[in-house]
Structures are given as C-alpha cells and as structure tokens.
Amino acid sequence: MKPYDWWRTVFFLIPAVSVYTIVLGTASLLSTLFDRHGDFGHRCARAWAWLILRTTGVRVRVSGLEQLDRSRSYVIAANHQSIYDIPILFTSLPLPLRIVAKESLGRIPFLGWHLWRTGHVLVDRKNPGAGILKRMGHLVRGARSVIVFPEGTRSEDGTVGRFKGGIFLLAIDSSLPVLPISIAGSRFIMTKGQLMVRPGEVAVTVHPPLSTNGVTRERAREFAEDVRRIIRRGVDEPPVVSPAVNPAVNNDVRSRAV
Numbered sequence: 001m002k003p004y005d006w007w008r009t010v011f012f013l014i015p016a017v018s019v020y021t022i023v024l025g026t027a028s029l030l031s032t033l034f035d036r037h038g039d040f041g042h043r044c045a046r047a048w049a050w051l052i053l054r055t056t057g058v059r060v061r062v063s064g065l066e067q068l069d070r071s072r073s074y075v076i077a078a079n080h081q082s083i084y085d086i087p088i089l090f091t092s093l094p095l096p097l098r099i100v101a102k103e104s105l106g107r108i109p110f111l112g113w114h115l116w117r118t119g120h121v122l123v124d125r126k127n128p129g130a131g132i133l134k135r136m137g138h139l140v141r142g143a144r145s146v147i148v149f150p151e152g153t154r155s156e157d158g159t160v161g162r163f164k165g166g167i168f169l170l171a172i173d174s175s176l177p178v179l180p181i182s183i184a185g186s187r188f189i190m191t192k193g194q195l196m197v198r199p200g201e202v203a204v205t206v207h208p209p210l211s212t213n214g215v216t217r218e219r220a221r222e223f224a225e226d227v228r229r230i231i232r233r234g235v236d237e238p239p240v241v242s243p244a245v246n247p248a249v250n251n252d253v254r255s256r257a258v
Contacts, residue, residue: 009197016055024048025110029117038118042096045114049087057199058084058189062092064206070094073145074179074209075171079160079231080149081187088186089147092204099147150224154192160232165221172217177209180227182234203238
C-alpha cells in the first residue's frame with residue numbers, strides 16, 4: 001500500500017466523489033418530477049460515472065461495441081471485480097441502463113435515492129423475494145437494459161466465480177438476448193476490503209449477444225455456465241486495442257473512454 005494513494009483517496013477522491021454524488025443526485029431526483037422514465041436521471045448517472053473515472057485517473061479500453069443493437073434491450077451479464085465496475089459500464093455502453101444491486105446501496109444518501117427513484121432494482125440478498133424478476137421484466141419491457149453480476153459478489157483475486165443460474169431466468173422467460181461483458185483490471189483500481197484507489201487501465205470486452213430462444217428454465221444453470229466461460233476468456237485474455245483503429249481510447253465522453 002502506497003501512503004500517497006491512501007491520502008489521495010481519503011482527502012481528495014472521497015470528497016470529490018461526494019460532491020459529484022450530491023450535485024448530480026439532486027439533479028436526478030428533481031428530474032423525476034417530470035421524467036417518470038428516468039432518462040434524464042440516466043444521463044446524470046453517466047456524467048457522475050465519467051467524472052469519477054476522470055478524477056481517479058482510470059482509463060477504459062472498450063472493444064466489441066459493434067456487437068450492440070442500440071434499439072434492443074439486453075440482460076447484460078458481467079464479472080465483478082470492483083465497486084468501480086458500475087461507473088466503468090455506465091461510461092462504456094451507449095445504452096439506457098439499470099442495475100440490479102444489493103439493497104444496502106439504497107441507504108446511501110443521494111446515490112440510494114437516485115437508484116430508488118429512477119427504476120433500478122435493489123435486492124436484499126438474504127431475502128430476495130419472488131417479485132424481483134417481475135420488476136426486472138418491467139424495466140426491459142420499457143426498452144432498458146439491465147446489468148447483472150451473476151457472481152453475486154466481488155472477486156478478491158480477479159478470478160471469475162460461479163454464476164447463479166436464477167438471474168438468467170428473466171432473459172429466458174422474456175426471450176431476451178444476454179450480452180456477456182468481460183471487465184479486466186478493475187480490481188487493481190480499488191481492491192476489495194481496502195480504502196484506497198489507484199489510477200490505472202481497465203479493459204472492457206463486449207462479446208456477441210447470446211440468444212435465449214429455445215432455452216428452457218431447466219437449462220438456466222447450463223446457460224449460466226456458457227456465459228461464464230465466455231466472460232472468463234475475456235478476463236484471462238483481454239484484447240489489445242489499437243488507438244489507430246478503435247475510437248474508444250479517445251479521452252471524451254462519446255468514445256466511452258476516460
């Protein structure tokens with residue numbers, strides 16, 4: 001642990017992120033008075049995510065954006081290495097996004113209020129309840145894509161853990177494609193269990209969507225393992241993106257890189 005990184009985190013990054021959260025969280029909350037779909041709130045979330053990555057010094061290399069059909073909804077399945085994974089995905093993907101996250105995030109002032117008011121799904125992992133899939137289904141019917149972390153928790157060493165099959169039932173029941181995404185390197189930005197953030201580079205790989213047509217609920221576990229293998233391959237062997245051919249390395253919002 002470098003003392004500089006700890007001091008920078010505690011006395012600069014945390015205050016800066018708090019200001020971003022309060023200002024953009026307030027804007028998002030006010031927008032829900034006239035925007036019931038949460039579209040303006042999503043733009044606030046993307047600005048919040050971009051500011052966090054920019055301030056922290058995180059550079060994101062994105063490959064595979066050509067796999068996306070922006071007119072479609074997806075169940076987006078990604079591995080989970082760091083709390084930075086959410087801002088990384090929000091800046092990387094040009095889609096209207098909602099997340100499925102642990103309920104404790106809803107208790108954070110401004111951030112939690114934003115999540116509740118703009119349609120994100122917060123889950124009590126000890127008692128998820130039967131209505132979670134119904135709430136997620138409502139989002140995707142409204143042309144939103146839902147981000148899920150099928151491991152259920154962050155990886156401490158970067159390995160891709162076992163995926164829970166139940167989270168894919170939404171995609172199977174709704175005949176929605178699953179979009180596998182590999183995130184490599186985010187665990188070095190902020191390691192689980194440490195109050196310290198470091199600048200660095202993260203690789204995001206968007207894989208081809210997987211159709212759920214013909215997949216039965218009984219095959220949910222098998223399907224989850226198929227998704228896991230794809231994501232794991234992208235984590236173990238992240239692609240090398242050339243600045244000359246991929247605009248995602250440019251330092252602006254439109255290119256999805258920070």
